[in-house]
Amino acid sequence: MHIEHPPELTWVSRPAQQQPCWPDPVSLQHVRDQLAASPPLVLAQECDLLTQRLAAACRGEAFLLQGGDCAETFAQLDAATIHSKITTLLQMATVLSYGAALPVVKVGRLAGQYAKPRSQPTETRDGITLPAYRGDAVNAREFTRAGRTADPQRLLHTYQASAATLNLARSFLGNGLADLRRVHLRNQDFAACSPSHPRYAALTGQVEQAFRFMDACGATPQRAYAAEFFVSHEGLLLDYEAPLTRAGRTAGPLYNVGSHMLWLGDRTRGLGHAHVAYFASIRNPVAVKLGPTATPDDALALIDKLNPDQQPGRLTFITRFGASHVRDKLPGLVEKVTASGSPVVWVCDPMHGNTQVTADKVKTRDVDDILDEVTGFFEVHRELGTHPGGIHVELTGTDVTECLGGSHPITPADLHSRYESGCDPRLNHRQALDLAFHVADLCLRHRPPQPEQVSRSAQPNRPVPLQRPAKGELR
Numbered sequence: 011m012h013i014e015h016p017p018e019l020t021w022v023s024r025p026a027q028q029q030p031c032w033p034d035p036v037s038l039q040h041v042r043d044q045l046a047a048s049p050p051l052v053l054a055q056e057c058d059l060l061t062q063r064l065a066a067a068c069r070g071e072a073f074l075l076q077g078g079d080c081a082e083t084f085a086q087l088d089a090a091t092i093h094s095k096i097t098t099l100l101q102m103a104t105v106l107s108y109g110a111a112l113p114v115v116k117v118g119r120l121a122g123q124y125a126k127p128r129s130q131p132t133e134t135r136d137g138i139t140l141p142a143y144r145g146d147a148v149n150a151r152e153f154t155r156a157g158r159t160a161d162p163q164r165l166l167h168t169y170q171a172s173a174a175t176l177n178l179a180r181s182f183l184g185n186g187l188a189d190l191r192r193v194h195l196r197n198q199d200f201a202a203c204s205p206s207h208p209r210y211a212a213l214t215g216q217v218e219q220a221f222r223f224m225d226a227c228g229a230t231p232q233r234a235y236a237a238e239f240f241v242s243h244e245g246l247l248l249d250y251e252a253p254l255t256r257a258g259r260t261a262g263p264l265y266n267v268g269s270h271m272l273w274l275g276d277r278t279r280g281l282g283h284a285h286v287a288y289f290a291s292i293r294n295p296v297a298v299k300l301g302p303t304a305t306p307d308d309a310l311a312l313i314d315k316l317n318p319d320q321q322p323g324r325l326t327f328i329t330r331f332g333a334s335h336v337r338d339k340l341p342g343l344v345e346k347v348t349a350s351g352s353p354v355v356w357v358c359d360p361m362h363g364n365t366q367v368t369a370d371k372v373k374t375r376d377v378d379d380i381l382d383e384v385t386g387f388f389e390v391h392r393e394l395g396t397h398p399g400g401i402h403v404e405l406t407g408t409d410v411t412e413c414l415g416g417s418h419p420i421t422p423a424d425l426h427s428r429y430e431s432g433c434d435p436r437l438n439h440r441q442a443l444d445l446a447f448h449v450a451d452l453c454l455r456h457r458p459p460q461p462e463q464v465s466r467s468a469q470p471n472r473p474v475p476l477q478r479p480a481k482g483e484l485r
């Protein structure tokens with residue numbers, strides 16, 4: 011069976027960055043055909059619902075929490091790993107929701123995050139040069155010629171692994187994993203184990219009071235039991251994304267049915283290139299990573315291509331400047347985009363601009379830098395009167411030792427004991443919660459004064475006014 015591209019797919023003839031060199035075009039086409047004939051993993055209406063939720067984040071009426079591994083691996087496709095990752099996201103969401111007094115839109119960086127862009131196409135060890143590892147969707151980490159050869163069967167494996175992950179995530183979430191009380195109990199345990207951080211216990215204590223109040227009123231909401239949860243991954247491998255692109259109804263708009271949301275990496279956002287054109291052709295909510303080389307004009311051109319109708323929630327910008335640049339690079343970008351009148355969700359990725367390599371060549375990140383970048387992100391938005399719409403984080407649900415610092419500090423000597431990432435260093439479970447408590451604090455300070463909060467139902471689109479603090483007050 012050979013499936014033709016629909017004519018709308020104008021991206022096919024454009025240059026595509028970061029694509030593997032598949033050795034056998036016939037077997038690649040065979041795999042693409044099988045993917046094209048496979049059932050969708052998500053529904054178009056779920057994607058539209060996420061766009062609506064993100065539109066609320068755009069207006070400052072919701073906060074996005076997007077997180078998961080840098081790269082999922084087939085070896086770590088097991089129930090415990092998926093359970094702990096989702097639990098961590100839910101714990102973070104509860105803390106954030108209390109701090110921000112807003113619904114938190116939960117989007118996993120999972121069920122499809124198997125492909126990686128690389129800074130070098132090859133890797134050399136002891137005089138031997140082989141193709142770089144591009145994620146389990148393409149090749150193996152193992153440094154052998156066979157391992158590093160791109161194998162299209164891995165695309166099918168990626169689809170199956172994503173389906174299994176999503177299936178289990180939906181089951182966990184439909185069977186009480188998101189029960190707010192259970193999530194809150196876990197947060198209380200975490201706070202109790204962090205005696206040097208009394209503010210953690212203060213916040214969980216306030217949540218406890220809120221629960222008791224709701225109980226006393228008989229007002230425990232039904233929704234406290236189940237949680238809305240979405241999935242996302244970097245839309246990198248066009249040979250995977252294209253066959254999973256379908257019209258919802260005959261001749262209806264195209265959706266990528268492999269994930270609710272896709273993002274474009276900082277290396278594949280070139281304007282005339284295939285990725286941007288592909289993203290323009292689908293109706294899912296999309297995001298673009300913007301690093302230090304992104305100019306305000308780049309951002310405007312991306313808006314032009316990806317959200318010409320200026321639909322709120324369709325486009326998210328994930329900025330990742332690093333703690334040392336966020337305060338000087340972000341304002342120009344936000345000002346120009348805001349002046350254009352086009353709605354975007356502003357999200358901070360405090361991971362990718364803060365990577366460092368230790369003397370013994372271990373890739374790591376310091377929690378202090380991560381917290382500082384998020385603080386800078388809030389400061390900038392507060393100064394400009396715009397909304398800090400969310401965070402995008404690489405994390406695990408376990409106690410890996412990949413990033414330095416945190417309330418149960420990881421030292422350089424600890425990095426070797428449990429470094430399991432197939433790619434970039436992730437926050438461990440506790441460091442992820444440290445980040446959530448920190449962001450909750452920022453949100454609490456960032457909240458508009460209560461008397462000004464007139465009924466949202468009366469004025470649904472009213473922007474939430476922000477107080478202007480003295481410069482540096484949030485540090």
Ligand code: PEP
Pocket residue numbers: 080127274275276277299300301330362434
């Ligand atoms: C990533 O998210 O893992 C990544 C490679 O990010 P960026 O495109 O921002 O470098």
Ligand code: MN
Pocket residue numbers: 080081362404433434
């Ligand atoms: Mn990464």
